[in-house]
Amino acid sequence: MVATLIRLKLALAANSFRRSAWQVVGTLFMLLYGLGMTSLLVTALVVSGSPVAGLALETRHTVSVLLGAAVLLLWLLIPLFLTGRDSLMDPRHFVTTAVPRRSLVTGLVLCGLLSLGALLTVVWLLGHVLYWRAEPAAMITAAASAPILLVTFSLVSQAVTTTASAWLDGRRFRDLMAVTGLGLAILIWPASTLLQDAFGSLAEALPTVTRVISYTPLGAGTALPGDVAAGDWGGFLIHLLILAGTAGAAVLVIRAGLVKITERPGSATVRRGAAQQGRLGLFALLPDRPWAAVAARALTYWLKDPRYGGSLVVVPGLVILVTVMHLQTGQTGFLYALGPFLAFTLGFAISADVAYDHTAFSLHVTSGVRGIDDRFGRAFALLLFALPATLVAAVIPALIAGAAMQVLLTTGLSLGALFTAVGVSLVVSARFTYPVPRPGESPFKQPQGAMGRVMAVQLLSMLAIVVLMIPELAGWIVWLVVDIAWIGVLTGILAVLKGAALLIAGLVLGARIYDRSQPELFQQVRAHA
Structure with missing residues (x-):
């Protein structure tokens, strides 16, 4: 045997x-x-x-x-x-x-x-x-x-x-x-x-x-x-x-x-919450619009689905880690890097949101949700908490470690990184899907047969974000070398404006891809289910 x-x-x-x-x-x-x-x-x-x-x-x-x-x-x-x-x-x-x-x-x-x-x-x-x-x-x-x-x-x-x-x-x-x-x-x-x-x-x-x-x-x-x-x-x-x-x-x-x-297997315990009439949760707080319904559902996932919320556990741990490293070494670079890195992490978090929908994505297909409403709703839900978290992670460490110029530049780079990462993620999630943990499974479980595709898609997506941020990173390096104020101001403003433009471009392009390939996208999600 x-x-x-x-x-x-x-x-x-x-x-x-x-x-x-x-x-x-x-x-x-x-x-x-x-x-x-x-x-x-x-x-x-x-x-x-x-x-x-x-x-x-x-x-x-x-x-x-x-x-x-x-x-x-x-x-x-x-x-x-x-x-x-x-x-x-x-x-x-x-x-x-x-x-x-x-x-x-x-x-x-x-x-x-x-x-x-x-x-x-x-x-x-x-x-x-x-x-x-x-x-x-x-x-x-x-x-x-x-x-x-x-x-x-x-x-x-x-x-x-x-x-x-x-x-x-x-x-x-x-x-x-x-x-x-x-x-x-x-x-x-x-x-x-x-x-x-x-x-x-x-x-x-x-x-x-x-x-x-x-x-x-x-x-x-x-x-x-x-x-x-x-x-x-x-x-x-x-x-x-x-x-x-x-x-x-x-x-x-x-x-x-x-x-x-x-x-001696025990009987499965099923918890049923009593639904109360008129209690719509987050859906009642947002406008009566298709994009708002998508945003409410996405926010509900962020609050209740550990596959989403599990990625947020790195935030307090990252803050503690950076603080200890700063106190231990005295280097301010760790504090300056907190905002951009956190923004990059949060923006990239929705690069597989369609795959995480699992079979619930059929709601979008059967109800005829337009691509622009789907993409905007998901981006709105993320930015609702990612934007303030990024500002706090960028401004407070910069105030502790540096002067006004450092605060301006770090804030600009962080917002640019957040907008750029969200824009790329809106395109990637509408074009590529791969096996992810199913609803109810461990948020860190890796499905069988998924490792190669996951690594390829995620690595190329991260590389695309970094490549798109080369101009502001180059400006930041130049400012560190020459220490000219207007270069720092220009770099911070450029990072925000370019990031916003990439966010809008990702929103439009992702919506077009979504509208054009919605049935095929649903088939891919079903194949990975």
């Missing part, structure tokens, strides 16, 4: 490649990129692990534990926050197959090893073993524990995804966890900076941090070679028990989750 599950995983993966050429392109790109980054890491480990390098044992131990903790975190976070769960081998698919529980647990864990992440982990483990070659006993320990670590990573990853599928499968929980994970990732730099300030330097803090992590499931397995090299047999035994306990606990969690999914 285990062999059957493995063959099933391979067959499903092969079918996903046959279904979409973009899936092959995206997977190859991820494979090459992952192998490149992992190879650089392994090379660094091999070189630094040479006896000639003469690294202190404490340094070797610190690097080993921290890398192991980072790898385990990746095994936990990537499936949970980016894809929600393994869509090919979801435990819920086996509810009616009566697969023996022990075989199902073993099969799911082994199927987790048939992935790109597992391949990159094997490459890293090879470097981990060679890293300890200056100490033969430690190297043997690293080699003996490498397969155990690999299986433990798969066990823990499967335990987390099974738990989410069995008990925490509510939409709100998945969305909250995904958004929280992204927010925590943004705060890594501020947290490390505060830690550095507390200990005087990061180098002083690392041994203490490593010691704590080594007695957790994150770093216990990769702490074993260091224990052997130092002759710390008490620590070795404790770390070995923690590693074994982690694997055992993961098996128990997987088993309990499968019992809940396959033997």
